[in-house]
Amino acid sequence: MPVSRDDVRHIAALARLGLADDRLDALVGELNGILGHMEVLQKVESAGAAQAAESARAGMTLRPDVEGAVPLARAREDVAPKTREGFFLVPRLATHDDSAEA
Amino acid sequence: MSRTARVEASFARAAEVKAGADGLNCIISADREQSLADAAAVQGGALAGVPVVIKDNLATLTLPTTCGSRVLAGYVSPYEATAVRRLRAAGAVVVGKSNMDEFAMGSSTENSAYGPARNPLDPTRVPGGSSGGSAAAVAAGIAPIALGSETGGSVRQPAAFCGIVGVKPTYGRVSRFGLVAYASSLDCVAPFGRTVDDAALALEVISGHDANDATCAVRDAPVLRAGAGRLDGVVIGVPREYFPPTLDAAIRQRCDAALDALRARGAAVREVSLPHTDLAIPVYYIIAPAECSSNLARFDGVRYGMRVEGDGLQAMYEATRSQGFGAEVTRRILLGTYVLSAGYYDAYYGKAQEVRALIARDFTRVFADGVHALFTPTTPTTAFALGSISDPYEMYLSDIFTVTANLAGIPAMSLPIGRVGGLPVGGQLMAPHFGEAAMFRVAYALEDELGAEAHQ
Numbered sequence: 001m002p003v004s005r006d007d008v009r010h011i012a013a014l015a016r017l018g019l020a021d022d023r024l025d026a027l028v029g030e031l032n033g034i035l036g037h038m039e040v041l042q043k044v045e046s047a048g049a050a051q052a053a054e055s056a057r058a059g060m061t062l063r064p065d066v067e068g069a070v071p072l073a074r075a076r077e078d079v080a081p082k083t084r085e086g087f088f089l090v091p092r093l094a095t096h097d098d099s100a101e102a
Numbered sequence: 103m104s105r106t107a108r109v110e111a112s113f114a115r116a117a118e119v120k121a122g123a124d125g126l127n128c129i130i131s132a133d134r135e136q137s138l139a140d141a142a143a144v145q146g147g148a149l150a151g152v153p154v155v156i157k158d159n160l161a162t163l164t165l166p167t168t169c170g171s172r173v174l175a176g177y178v179s180p181y182e183a184t185a186v187r188r189l190r191a192a193g194a195v196v197v198g199k200s201n202m203d204e205f206a207m208g209s210s211t212e213n214s215a216y217g218p219a220r221n222p223l224d225p226t227r228v229p230g231g232s233s234g235g236s237a238a239a240v241a242a243g244i245a246p247i248a249l250g251s252e253t254g255g256s257v258r259q260p261a262a263f264c265g266i267v268g269v270k271p272t273y274g275r276v277s278r279f280g281l282v283a284y285a286s287s288l289d290c291v292a293p294f295g296r297t298v299d300d301a302a303l304a305l306e307v308i309s310g311h312d313a314n315d316a317t318c319a320v321r322d323a324p325v326l327r328a329g330a331g332r333l334d335g336v337v338i339g340v341p342r343e344y345f346p347p348t349l350d351a352a353i354r355q356r357c358d359a360a361l362d363a364l365r366a367r368g369a370a371v372r373e374v375s376l377p378h379t380d381l382a383i384p385v386y387y388i389i390a391p392a393e394c395s396s397n398l399a400r401f402d403g404v405r406y407g408m409r410v411e412g413d414g415l416q417a418m419y420e421a422t423r424s425q426g427f428g429a430e431v432t433r434r435i436l437l438g439t440y441v442l443s444a445g446y447y448d449a450y451y452g453k454a455q456e457v458r459a460l461i462a463r464d465f466t467r468v469f470a471d472g473v474h475a476l477f478t479p480t481t482p483t484t485a486f487a488l489g490s491i492s493d494p495y496e497m498y499l500s501d502i503f504t505v506t507a508n509l510a511g512i513p514a515m516s517l518p519i520g521r522v523g524g525l526p527v528g529g530q531l532m533a534p535h536f537g538e539a540a541m542f543r544v545a546y547a548l549e550d551e552l553g554a555e556a557h558q
Contacts, residue, residue, distance in 0.1 A: 001449065003440065015395060015439040016402065017432060018420035031437060034495055038384045038450060046456035053459040061320055063313055070314060072180035073163050079180060081409035088404050093415050 105151025112153035128238035132198035147193030161280035173426025183280025200235030230260030255504025258516035262480035262528025273511035274319035277312030285393035302326035330550030334368035339473035343379035388454035395438030480528030
C-alpha cells in the first residue's frame with residue numbers, strides 16, 4: 001500500500017508537522033521504502049495471537065486512589081515558553097477573528 | 103581515593119579523552135562544581151562516590167534533559183527520574199548527561215541535534231545507539247557505570263560496539279518515571295557497566311517497585327552479584343535464526359569460542375529455533391513509530407521546550423515541531439501516524455501486534471522446553487564508520503538481533519566476547535521474564551572463562 005504525496009501531506013497535518021515541498025517529495029520515497037519491508041507481515045497467519053497473549057497476562061497493577069503528586073523542584077513558569085497568571089499562553093486559533101496573541 | 107578525588111579523576115579523564123563536542127562528543131552537559139559538591143555531600147551507600155553518566159532522556163534536576171533534540175534545548179526538568187534518584191541515594195555522583203540519537207531514535211548516535219558521538223576505540227566509527235554517548239563514556243573510562251535506555255537494543259548494541267556490558271532488564275523491572283517516553287510498550291531504563299559486576303550492581307540499585315510508574319512490577323530488586331561459578335545443569339539455547347549463513351565468519355568464530363567457554367564451565371549447549379525472528383524488524387518499525395507518534399505529540403511549544411511562533415495556534419504547533427524535530431524523528435512520527443490512521447490501522451498496527459505475540463511465544467516455548475538462557479551475537483557487524491549508512495531501513499537492520507527481546511519483554515544483555523579487526527564483538531544472553539539472576543550467573547561465568555580473550 002504505497003503512500004502518495006497527498007497521503008504524506010495529510011498525515012503530516014494530522015501529526016501537526018509543517019513540511020516544505022522538497023522534504024515532502026523525499027519523504028514519499030523514504031516512507032514507501034520502509035513500508036515495502038512491512039508487506040511480509042501480511043503473509044503471516046497470526047489471527048488471535050495477540051488476544052491469547054493478552055488473556056494470559058496478569059493485567060495492570062492497581063494502586064490506592066490517593067493523591068500522590070510529585071513535588072516539583074521548579075515552577076511551570078520556569079519551564080513553559082509563555083505563561084500568564086499561572087496559565088500557559090498560546091496564540092489564538094486561526095479561526096478566531098483576531099489571531100493576535102491573547 | 104576520596105569521593106571528591108574520584109569525581110575529579112572522572113572530569114580529568116573526560117578532558118583527556120576530549121569527551122565534549124571537539125572530540126568524542128559523548129558528554130553534552132556537565133557541571134564540575136555541582137558534581138564535586140554532590141560528591142562532598144555523599145553519606146555512603148553501595149555506590150559512594152562512584153561517577154555515573156546519565157543518558158539525556160532521563161530527567162535530572164541540575165543538568166538539562168534535552169533528549170538530543172532541538173525541541174528541548176535548555177530544558178531542565180522540575181523532577182528527577184526514579185532510576186537517577188536511586189543511583190544518587192546509593193552514593194553515585196552524576197558527572198554528565200550523554201549524547202544520544204534524538205528521542206532515542208537511531209542506532210548510531212548520529213541523529214543528535216548536538217552532532218554525532220564517536221567510538222573511543224576508533225573515532226572514525228560510531229559508538230552505536232541510541233545510548234551511544236553513555237556507552238562511549240564508559241568505554242573511555244569517564245565512569246564505570248552509566249544509564250541508557252532501551253526500546254529496540256539501544257543499550258546492548260552500543261555496549262557491543264564499545265566493548266562494554268549493557269543490560270536490558272525485563273519490561274517492568276526498573277521504574278520509567280522520569281524517562282522521556284518514546285515507545286511505551288517497549289521502553290526500559292537500562293544500565294551499562296565496564297564489567298558484568300558493575301552492570302549487576304547498577305541494576306540491583308535501580309530495580310524495584312515505584313508507585314510513580316504504573317507499569318513497574320511489584321517486585322523487590324533482584325540479587326544479581328553472584329560472582330563467577332560453574333554452570334553445571336545450565337542449558338544454553340543457540341537459536342539458529344541468529345546465525346544465518348550470511349553472518350560474518352569472524353563474528354561467528356567469536357560466538358563459537360564463547361559457547362566453548364560456556365561448555366568449559368559445565369553448561370550444556372543446545373540448538374533451538376525462534377521461527378518468527380525475521381519478522382521482528384518489520385513489527386518493531388510499526389509498533390515503535392506508532393507509539394512515538396502519540397508520545398511525541400506533547401512537544402508542541404505550549405508547556406515546555408522550544409516554541410516557534412506562527413500565525414495562530416496550528417501554525418505555531420507546525421512551526422515548532424517541524425523546526426524542533428530532526429529528520430529521523432519526523433520520519434517515525436509520520437510513519438506512526440500513517441499506520442494508526444483510519445483504513446490502515448488493522449493492516450499495519452493490528453497485524454504487528456498479532457505477530458509480536460508470535461515472537462513472544464517463540465521465546466516462551468523455548469524456555470518452557472528446558473532452556474535457561476539463550477546465546478546469540480548482539481549485532482551482525484562490528485561498529486561501522488560514521489556516515490556509512492544512509493538508508494533508514496539498512497540502519498534499522500543493525501537492531502536485528504536485539505529487537506526481539508524488547509518485543510517479548512524479556513531480559514537480555516551484551517558482554518564483550520573478543521575483537522575482530524581491533525573492534526569489539528558483543529555476545530548476547532537472553533533469559534525468561536524476570537530471569538535476570540540466571541542470566542547474570544551465565545554472564546559472570548562467561549566473562550571469567552574468557553578472561554583477557556574478551557578484549558582481544
